[in-house]
Amino acid sequence: MDDFLTPVATFRRNAGSGELQLVQEVKGKSKPQLKSPTQPEDALEILRHEPEYDSLITALRYLSPSSQQPDAAGFDIRKPSPLSAQLVQVLASDIVPNYWAILKEDSAEDKRSGLALLLACLQSITGINAVLARMRATIQEIRSEQTRKEKRPDLTLNLGILVDLLHQLIRADDRVAQIWKSTTSGLESRGRLRPLEQELVTVFGGGRIVSLVAEAEDLLRAEKSKGGPRETWLGDSLRYTNWIGDNIINGQASESGPEKSKFFSALFAKALSLGHPESLIRHLLERLLLNSGPQSDVFGGLLDGLSPTEQRKVLFSVLKILSSDHLDRLGLCDSSQSQESISAVAAVISSTTSQSQTRKGHLLEWLTSSSGAGVGEGVGIRRAVLAVVSQDRESIVEVLEKSVAQFGDQLYIKHSPMLQQEAHAQVLLLSAGYVHRISPLKLTMLMRTSPWLNAISNRLAASHQRARFLGMIVGEGLSSLVHEGDKRLDFHMPETDSDEGKWYKGLVQTSDKIGSLSILLKPGETTPIKSKPKPKQATKRAAPQQPKTGFIIEELSDEEMDDVVPYGKPDSDEEDSDEDPTLVQRNKPKAPVYVRDLIRYLRDTENYEHQRLALTTAPTLIRRKANYGTEVAEHAEELASLLIGLQNKYDIDNFDDLKLQGTIAIVVAQPKAMAPWFAKTFFDGDYSISQRVSVLITLGLGGRELAGIETSDYAAAASFPSKHLPEQVERLYIDADPSRSQASSGSSLKPLPPNALDNMARSLTKDMLAPMAAAAADSATGPDVLKLSTFTSRLNDKDHQSKVKVKSRARPRIRSIPNTTAQLIATGFFSPLTARFQAALHSSASRARGIIFQPYLLALYLKTLALLLHAAGPSTLALPDMTAELWGLLLSTSVRAQAVDDLGVTQSLLFGLLAILDVNEDRMRDLCREMGKEMVETQEWVSGVFGRLRGGDSGGDEDQVKMLAAGVLVRLNEGMEKYRLLMVGDLIGYR
Structure with missing residues (x-):
């Protein structure tokens, strides 16, 4: 046993010393617990040494700008300085992770609570940057820990706390204005003020906050952290963009001043790069111009602070938004309601551009540029813009002269898209009408110049049929204003006398005025007046009458029981087979029979049965209602938008095919209106790649069905029963056709393959190349054999090849359609x-x-x-x-x-x-x-x-x-x- 203990060293002590103690207490420096700091350095010393809760509150109360002590009047933690940076760093790195749970128990609305004091100290550009820097460092630590087996659970907890803290700091709609005011107050030097404003614009207007919060929430979901908060709007770029818009509106409208206006204009320009420029502009437009109290001066002030290029971009977006939201649905704009809407939109445009010559010049550029005039938009927006431009005589004459010169340019006629040429033709006709009403002599002199004569000549000599049509329409339209009787130009063509031709020529008589915004204003939320219910008249219940003949209970013998046929057993119900009777659904929703019910079912994304019934019913219901009433015509765009944007939330069988069949049914039902709408949606809509693919497939299959090449099984399934004999009677007169009966019942509708267009292209390729393959096979020598030997063997359809060889090059012609x-x-x-x-x-x-x-x-x-x-x-x-x-x-x-x-x-x-x-x-x-x-x-x-x-x-x-x-x-x-x-x-x- 003695060998187990081996002496390491020997110590000797003096006899005068005390006893040797095995454990000796070492006294260190105690934590300073100052109850009332008198200087910012004292508060910093308290925060650095893990203070008690009361000491923490005392330090925060001393530093908080909302409860600033008299002796600390010369220090503001929100102003950038070395000392404020140290204090903010300690708060973000040490205090928040350790005391957040305790502080969160207090209410942030109470300005005397610990949480409110902490937020007041961090609501500055220095505080926001410190939180973001700490968040970025924590994210990097978590990603480095993912490769290790042992992970620190506190990292995800701290990351969730930082996300929650950032949300608490900037969730108000006027927070940016508050931070700007507190940061720049007292700074008169432009040299010191400009870097701070640029930093604020970069932090809030850039994508730093959105990207960091989105990455943090993604990590929290991956780690399944229970301590992390629920997803916030900070990680959603669209909602964050709307928040920026609210802050710009509140900040610009709260106080006036050139410096503040420049700052929020710079923030607006920076926020346009967040990925949702149209959403931001629409948000500002609705809040500042299209509400009960229009603030055109605020919106104009924002635009004045932008560069000319940025003003042009915003103005063009405003025109596009006004067109898509208020005018495109009016079609040709030939009703009285259209006139009022156009006048209201013209009022919005006028209030936006009336105070700036730069923006007026942008309107002229929009009308006359080679890529302008609202290509793809309806005629309503062009009428509204010309109503504004026509207020200035020189401007409307300039529009007409540039339009005539561009309309007759040969390169423009040959290479410009026809949709663009149609838009410019409308501008030319409308502007000519305004010039004729303002100065008839000016239009007469213009029609005698060489640009006008060359324009008509070049148009009539164009190879494109549509280009010639536009030339004839414009020639006849302007001639009707200047010439009379036999001198009036008339080409005597059926195209110019068609409904479309008459509509084009009628544009020269169109005159729009700048009206009132009342039509476009969003009505305020009003509480509906509840009418008093009418008293119900007391009704006497009729006494139950006894049956004239009572029930007779008769006992049957065994012989008589043999003649009684028992009731059959009811069919089994799948829902009744559930073991839990509470899960059985008795009130099943019925399939929609009206288009409005179909729309209601499609909107109800939280109900599985409604979604399933809407998808399975939509193709048949839309086709059935296409030629009966106006339900489909009135709601076609809404139906198409709902179907395209629908998500497979419940993993419904054949979801993509059912959605595709619904959109095809809409195109087939309303081809003139919906085919161009789908084409516009493909290019301008905010959809994913897969949704755009479905739009292309809809147009391809819809067009071929209208041509009679591809016939959908839903066409037969959607026919009304009145067009067919009962199935039992039909068998007596018509031979049984299994395919027809199955198609009519809708039980054998097969889903389209995902690559339906690819299969059609492959089939057409085989049909088009088969005659050449047969001719090459018949040739004994020649270079064609060498060229075609690689693909003649690829035609795997042997029966088809043999038929083609017999016919040689006598290929059946493509079927002609009306x-x-x-x-x-x-x-x-x-x-x-x-x-x-x-x-x-x-x-x-x-x-x-x-x-x-x-x-x-x-x-x-x-x-x-x-x-x-x-x-x-x-x-x-x-x-x-x-x-x-x-x-x-x-x-x-x-x-x-x-x-x-x-x-x-x-x-x-x-x-x-x-x-x-x-x-x-x-x-x-x-x-x-x-x-x-x-x-x-x-x-x-x-x-x-x-x-x-x-x-x-x-x-x-x-x-x-x-x-x-x-x-x-x-x-x-x-x-x-x-x-x-x-x-x-x-x-x-x-x-």
């Missing part, structure tokens, strides 16, 4: 998609430009256009215009640049070219004469694509693309060899 339907596809489906795409290409600031060039979305967009062109068919009167628009779009530099790096875009581009050549097979002579340059350019580009691809991957994507390239080359070579002489003159100087 010109009315073909024209509807051209004007309602095809043209809006191409025109908005070209407008997005010409506008560098367009948000749609970044969206459309997403590879998969661009590929699907090109396939949709090709399918719509094929659906219109060769009998379409607008086929030359559609061909020119699609061919120019496919050969644009931007599209071909995307095709270089993405095989899917290349395949879609080649499919579009093949569809053009297939539909125009009988117009090859006209193509060679009118579009020789495009054909040569296409041949060179496709040859390069064919040479770059290797192929031979057994039916893979690259092999399919090479097959398409070979098909396009063969079609082009056939036409160019046959009509080579027609192309010689057009191609001189091409190189």
Whole structure:
């Protein structure tokens, strides 16, 4: 046992010393617990040494600006200084993590509570920055801890506390104004004031707060921290943007002053980069101009502090918001209500621009620029803007002169989107009417000048049919103002005498005035007056009458019981099978039978049964109500918006297909109104990539169904029973058709595949290439065999190949459809998609430009256009215009640049070219004469694509693309060899 203890050292002590103590108490420096600090340094010393709660409250009360002590009048913790920075750092790093739970028990509304005192000390730019810096450091520590096995639980707790603290600091709608005032009060030097304002603008107007809070909440959700707060609005960029808007409004309206106006204008300009500029501008517009007490001077003051470029951006956004919210739904604006709405919108525009010559110049630019005039918007916004501009004689004359010069420019006629040319034609006609009413002689002299004569001549010589139509309409419209009798210009064309032509020519007689804002003002919340209920008249209950014959209970014998047929057992109910009887739902909602009920079900996102019934009923109900009443016409846009934005919250079976079938039903029911609306939604709507894909599929399938190529099973399911005999009677007269009976009952409706458009494109590709494959197989020698050998073996349909070989090149022609339907596809489906795409290409600031060039979305967009062109068919009167628009779009530099790096875009581009050549097979002579340059350019580009691809991957994507390239080359070579002489003159100087 003695070996277990080994001496390490030996100590000796003097005899005079005391006893050796094993434990000795070491006295250190005690914590200072000052009850009443007299200087800021004393408060800092207290906060650094883990004070008691009473000492903490005493220090906070001393530092708080709301209860500042007389002896501390020279110090303000909110002003930037070295000492205030140390105090704020101690509060954010030490006091908040340790004392937050205790302080949170106090009410922040009580200015004497500990929480209110702490918030008052941190409500400054220094305090906000300290909290954000501490939050960023904590996030970095948590991310570094994720790779370790042992984790610190206090990090997520502290992060949740910091998020809660930041929310408490800035949740008020006037917090930015308070912080600006407290930070800049007493500073007269502009050199010291400007850096502080820039720091405030960067912190609140930038995305630092939103990004840090969103990242923190994401970590808290991942860690499943119980100590962290619930998600706040600080991590939602849209709600944060609205909060910034409220602070700008309250700060700008509270006090006046040039310095304060400049600060909030700078904050407004910075907040526009948060990702929701239109939401911020709409919020300010509704709060400052479209309420019961308009504050146009406040809104104008905000715009005055912006640079001219930023003012232009905001003004154009205001015009777009006013159009989409108040005027687009009016259509052609030919009613009395439209007149009042346009006058009210003109009043809003006038109040925004009346005090600034810069903004008036921006209005003129909006009307006359090559990318302006509200392309894609209704005519109402152009009428409202011209009503404002017409108040100045020189301005309206300038608009007319620039419009005439632009209208007749040959490059403009050839290359500008037709949607844009239509908007500028409306501006020209409207401005001409105002000039004629102000100064008739000025319009007469203008129509004798060379720009006007050249404009009409160039329009009539244009190759595009729509361009010629606009030229004739403008010529007749302006001539009706100046000339009389036989001198009036009249082309005697049916297009100019149509309803559309008469509407265009009627614009010269339109005169709008600046009205009142009362129509647009949002009504205040009023408490409805409850009428006294009428006293119910006492009604005597009738005494129950005894039955004339009583019930007779009769006992039956066994022999008689054999003749009694017992009741059958009821069918089992799935809901009754639940073990818990409280979960059985007895009051099942019924399927909607009216469109208003369908809308109510779609809006009820918290009810599973309503969502399921709405989705399953929508395709049939919309088709059934399409031609009966006006329910679908009045609510089509609302239905489409609800269906597009609907989310699969309850994992409903076939959710995407049901939603898609509903939108297709809307397009088929109201094609003239809804097809352009879907095209506008695809480019301008705030939707995800998948939702935009559904919009394209809706337009593609809807157009083909209208053309009679693809027939939906829901069309038969939606027919009214009055159009069919009862099923039992129908069997006696008509042979049983299982497919028809199943379609009519709706029991065998099959969902569309996710790649429905891709499958259609693949099927059409096989049909278009099959004759060439058969001809190549019949040829014994020649270069065509070498070129087509790679894709003739890819046509796997042997039966189809054998049929084609027998027919050789006698391919069945594309089915012709009535010109009315073909024209509807051209004007309602095809043209809006191409025109908005070209407008997005010409506008560098367009948000749609970044969206459309997403590879998969661009590929699907090109396939949709090709399918719509094929659906219109060769009998379409607008086929030359559609061909020119699609061919120019496919050969644009931007599209071909995307095709270089993405095989899917290349395949879609080649499919579009093949569809053009297939539909125009009988117009090859006209193509060679009118579009020789495009054909040569296409041949060179496709040859390069064919040479770059290797192929031979057994039916893979690259092999399919090479097959398409070979098909396009063969079609082009056939036409160019046959009509080579027609192309010689057009191609001189091409190189």
